[in-house]
Amino acid sequence: MKKYIPNQHGAWAMLVLPFLFGVASSQGQYLHIPLFLCWLLIYLFSFPLLQGVKTGKFRRYAQPMKVYGLLLLPFVVYLIIAEPVLLWFVLPLVPLFAVNLYYAKTKNERALINDISAILAFCLIIYPVFYVGEGESWRTVTELFLLSAMYFIGTALYVKTVIRERNNIRFYYGSVLYHLLAAVAGMILFPSLIVPLIILLLRAAILPKTGITAKRTGMIEIGFSLMLYIAVLVLYF
Structure with missing residues (x-):
C-alpha cells in the first residue's frame, strides 16, 4: 500500500x-x-x-x-x-x-x-x-487563498523546526519571525482572525522547544487546521 x-x-x-x-x-x-x-x-x-x-x-x-x-x-x-x-x-x-x-x-x-x-x-x-x-465576491475568495497559503507556508516552516531543522536555531527564529509577520499582516487583511493567527504564532514559538515528536506534530496539526476553518466560518463571514 x-x-x-x-x-x-x-x-x-x-x-x-x-x-x-x-x-x-x-x-x-x-x-x-x-x-x-x-x-x-x-x-x-x-x-x-x-x-x-x-x-x-x-x-x-x-x-x-x-x-x-x-x-x-x-x-x-x-x-x-x-x-x-x-x-x-x-x-x-x-x-x-x-x-x-x-x-x-x-x-x-x-x-x-x-x-x-x-x-x-x-x-x-x-x-x-x-x-x-x-x-x-472574488475579493473574499482571494483573501481566503492568501490566508490558506500563509497558513500552510508557516506550517511548512514550523514542521521543519520540529523535524529536519530541529537544531537549527536560525531556522527556528526565521519560522517565528514569519509567523509574527503573518499575524501583523492578518491584522490588516483579516482582523477578525487575529486570535487564531496569534495562536499559530505561539505554536511556532513554543512547541519546537518541547521536543514534540513528528507523529504528534502531525496529529496536532489537524486540530490547528480545524481551528482555522471554524474561525473562518464563525468570525470571518
Missing part, C-alpha cells in the same frame, strides 16, 4: 482546507462532489508519478498510476463537459507542478521552494470551487 497511499500526512489538510474555504465563500453545489473526487484522484495520481520520477523505477509505480488514472479519467471528462471553463484554472497549476517534478528528479523534495510550490498548487483549488459554487 506504500505505493498507493501518500506518506505526507500534512498534505491531506492542504487537500481539504482550501476546498472547504472555496465552498464556504460560495454556495454548495452538487458539482462540488465530482470536483472534490477529481481533485483527490489528481493528488493520488501525482504521488506515484513523482515517486517514479524520483526513483526512476516507473515500473514499480505503474500499477497505482494506472488505477488512479482510470478512476480519474471519467471525472475529468464529466467536469470538462459540465464546466469547460474549469480548464482555465488548470493553467497556473502546470508550472507549479513542473517545479515539483524538478525537485523529485533531483531528489530534493524537502526543499522549501518545492514545499511552497506544492502549497500554492493546493491552495489554488479554492478558485474553481468558488466558480462552481457561483460565488459573488
